[in-house]
Amino acid sequence: MANVGNKRSVILGVVGLLLVAFGAVLVFLVPVIMKQQVEKNVRIDPSSGFAYEMWRDLPVPFYMSMYIFEVMNPKEVLLGEKPRLEERGPYVYRERKQKVNITFHDNSTVSFVETRTFQFDPEKSAGREEDYLVVPNILLMVSAQMSKDLSFAVKILLNAAYVMYDQKAFMNRTVKEILWGYSDPFLDLINTLLPGKLPFKGKFGLFADFNNSNTGIFTVNTGVEDISKVQMVDTWNGLTEVV
Incomplete structure (x- = not known):
């Protein structure tokens, strides 16, 4: 019985030491792994896969809600009366941002043009685009x-x-x-x-x-060589500063 107890104690001791060693490794290893994964997903690199696709064509929907005040008594206004207004809307548009003409350079920068388009969303709107006001x-x-x-x-x-x-x-x-x-x-x-x-x-x-506009030609840092510079603007339309 004593031998069995000693064996159990040894086994528990070894397991305990292994757990302590594993925990110590995790303490140092997890931050390194997390840092590597964050840098991989933040920097602009086609090899990063999904992260690069999200940067190029942002999947998160943006919405713009427009309200228009209609003049209900235009003839009376011309005669000097105060305008009577009624709010129409919202007329909701979904905005899509997409980067095109993407060119990577040797100095860890990338140039692109970001386009924006707006598409009417009838389900979120309280009216139609064809409404006359x-x-x-x-x-x-x-x-x-x-x-x-x-x-x-x-x-x-x-x-x-x-x-x-x-x-x-x-x-x-x-x-x-x-x-x-x-x-x-x-x-x-x-x-x-x-x-x-x-x-x-x-x-x-x-x-x-x-609508169907663009922001001009941006050149930004990819963060491949220095993650602290990722997305920092290098030039805009060839200019290093805008007066």
Whole structure:
């Protein structure tokens, strides 16, 4: 019986020592493994697989909710009454960000262009893109404000254009046109008479240049050689600083 007890004690002692040794190894080994895995998944490297795919084409959905105030009494407003507004929306759009034209360089940097597109989400929206709303004619308001500093001759041309293109204080447009733009010959005329004065060309809308747009050419550090520099911007459109 004594021998059996001694054997058990020896076995338990050995097992205990092994557990202590294993625990000591884990204390030093786990942080190293975790650090390696974090660096592998954070740095920009095509060999990292899923992490690189997530960086290139972010799967997390982003949503933009838009509310538009419709003018319910446009005729009365022109007669001097206060506008009566009603909120429409939300009109929800899903934003997708994707990096294209990806080029890796020898100095541990990568260049890319990030595009953004917006797609209407009818399930999350409280209306349709085809809803017609009465809103102020922003293009008319902007041109009228700009005309204050123009020559008398140009003012005459603009006033004639208001009549020619039937420009009114309020317009009845779809949500899609209001947000993402619509073609207007009056806009073409303004850009001809006053080149460079308006940020809109071709179409006029609150976010006409926002959809299917890009952020320019970014060059950032991949973190392959120095993980502390990962995602640090090296240049933007070839510039090291923006004034």
